[in-house]
Amino acid sequence: MFKDRVQKLGRRPLEPLAALLLRMGLTPNALTMTGMVLSIGAGLAIIRGRLISAGFLLLAGGLCDILDGSMARRGGRSTVRGAFLDSTLDRISEIAVFFGLIIFYQGNVAFQAWTFLALTGSLMTSYARARAEGLGLSAKVGLLERPERVILLILALLLNSWTPLGRGTLDWVLVLLAIFTWFTTMQRLVHVLIRNHES
Numbered sequence: 529m530f531k532d533r534v535q536k537l538g539r540r541p542l543e544p545l546a547a548l549l550l551r552m553g554l555t556p557n558a559l560t561m562t563g564m565v566l567s568i569g570a571g572l573a574i575i576r577g578r579l580i581s582a583g584f585l586l587l588a589g590g591l592c593d594i595l596d597g598s599m600a601r602r603g604g605r606s607t608v609r610g611a612f613l614d615s616t617l618d619r620i621s622e623i624a625v626f627f628g629l630i631i632f633y634q635g636n637v638a639f640q641a642w643t644f645l646a647l648t649g650s651l652m653t654s655y656a657r658a659r660a661e662g663l664g665l666s667a668k669v670g671l672l673e674r675p676e677r678v679i680l681l682i683l684a685l686l687l688n689s690w691t692p693l694g695r696g697t698l699d700w701v702l703v704l705l706a707i708f709t710w711f712t713t714m715q716r717l718v719h720v721l722i723r724n725h726e727s
Contacts (some may be wrong), residue, residue: 563617567625618674660716670709671715
């Protein structure tokens with residue numbers, strides 16, 4: 529898939545850093561937990577209105593999320609427990625960031641609703657794939673997976689002062705996330721219920 533090739537190209541420049549971290553004695557699980565802590569920090573920064581700081585914290589957390597997988601593969605430390613920890617902490621990270629956004633939009637019911645839809649759509653997108661794969665079915669399809677969601681949020685936080693059509697970038701990105709995370713969930717439902725059945 530084109531998306532897989534792009535992700536592999538994005539990881540390649542980070543391989544030397546993954547090797548260095550392994551030589552320093554860090555473990556993939558330690559980096560996974562660091563990424564979660566950074567994402568929680570991003571959520572707290574959002575609550576305080578420090579969106580640019582939140583963007584950089586989320587960027588650092590995203591790098592940890594990429595590097596832990598590279599470290600696990602390079603060091604021969606890929607385990608079922610590690611994969612479970614990574615997936616679980618990824619969900620906690622997403623909840624922390626979106627919770628921060630819900631508080632940030634306090635008093636603005638419309639954008640609190642958009643944020644809630646973006647959060648639930650993100651969780652359902654991940655759940656649909658995990659549940660399908662747990663049943664031995666393929667569900668690695670969809671427009672907006674976790675890497676794309678994180679990149680969009682980072683850009684929205686860093687560029688929020690740009691106000692196309694009178695609204696901050698973050699506002700527009702949350703609307704897009706709300707729509708397309710649920711669209712991706714529907715894509716996975718259709719794929720599992722129809723295409724897996726046909727094959």
